[in-house]
Amino acid sequence: MRTGVYGGTFNPIHRGHVHILGEFARRLGLGRVLLIPTGIPPHKRPQSLASSARRVEMCRLAAQELPEIQVVVSRIELERPGKSFTSVTLSQLSGLYPADDFFLLMGEDMFLTVDNWHNAATIFRLASLCASPRSQAGLERLRAKKRELEALGARCFVEDIPFWDVSSTMVRELAAKQKPLKGLVPEKVAEYIEKNGIYREAQNNDL
Ligand code: ATP
Numbered sequence: 001m002r003t004g005v006y007g008g009t010f011n012p013i014h015r016g017h018v019h020i021l022g023e024f025a026r027r028l029g030l031g032r033v034l035l036i037p038t039g040i041p042p043h044k045r046p047q048s049l050a051s052s053a054r055r056v057e058m059c060r061l062a063a064q065e066l067p068e069i070q071v072v073v074s075r076i077e078l079e080r081p082g083k084s085f086t087s088v089t090l091s092q093l094s095g096l097y098p099a100d101d102f103f104l105l106m107g108e109d110m111f112l113t114v115d116n117w118h119n120a121a122t123i124f125r126l127a128s129l130c131a132s133p134r135s136q137a138g139l140e141r142l143r144a145k146k147r148e149l150e151a152l153g154a155r156c157f158v159e160d161i162p163f164w165d166v167s168s169t170m171v172r173e174l175a176a177k178q179k180p181l182k183g184l185v186p187e188k189v190a191e192y193i194e195k196n197g198i199y200r201e202a203q204n205n206d207l
Helices: 015-028 052-063 086-096 120-126 138-151 168-176 187-196 202-206
Strands: 002-008 032-037 071-073 101-107 127-132 156-158
Touching: 002 015, 002 086, 015 032, 015 101, 015 127, 032 052, 052 071, 052 187, 086 101, 086 120, 120 127, 127 138, 138 156, 168 187
Parallel strands: 002 032, 002 101, 032 071, 101 127, 127 156
Antiparallel strands: none
8 A cells, every 4th residue: 555654743733734634645546645743843842842642633523534545644753752852753664564655755855854864764765755846946855855865775756736925833823812814724624723722831831
């Protein structure tokens, strides 16, 4: 089976994430997508990180917006101690699903740095890299990077998926000011954030 692997901090998951997940699944014929919130993100350290349980729950609520796709929210990185290295996750997944072909989904910012990730060669061996833009000039940058990565042995798919100009940072900033999140995150995620006061005060982030 063609299995998508979509990792991120998802702090919180937003419409940009849901949109690219759906588009990649459709365009690449993915039979299932594993949505994987990171434990300790190796690439960033957000100031207010919601608890794992809450990020998982928000991913589950967001996945309900894609009923036509088999989305599995995976705790694989949350259950592993230490930093969440993608190479380790892919090695574990290859053991769990030996018959699957993995497609690692990511946005522009991640694709442009993927060759510097821990054990990048292992990532290139175990999965095809799938990227889409997050900026106006992004597509050209991605195409140039694809050529560079292919020379290193990576298999790459650059898809021209129209992007939603939204980030989790934007959502957290609005939530902190108790502004409406409508349009930026799936409705059920907005309700969950508002009901639980997530991102409103530092004390909430440890719950
Ligand atoms: P933050 O604002 O906290 O840095 P983020 O919005 O970048 O977070 P992540 O959870 O870090 O969200 O992103 C997970 C993956 O989704 C990354 O590969 C990232 O490039 C991609 N991504 C995030 N937002 C978008 C978007 N609007 N369009 C396309 N890809 C996105």
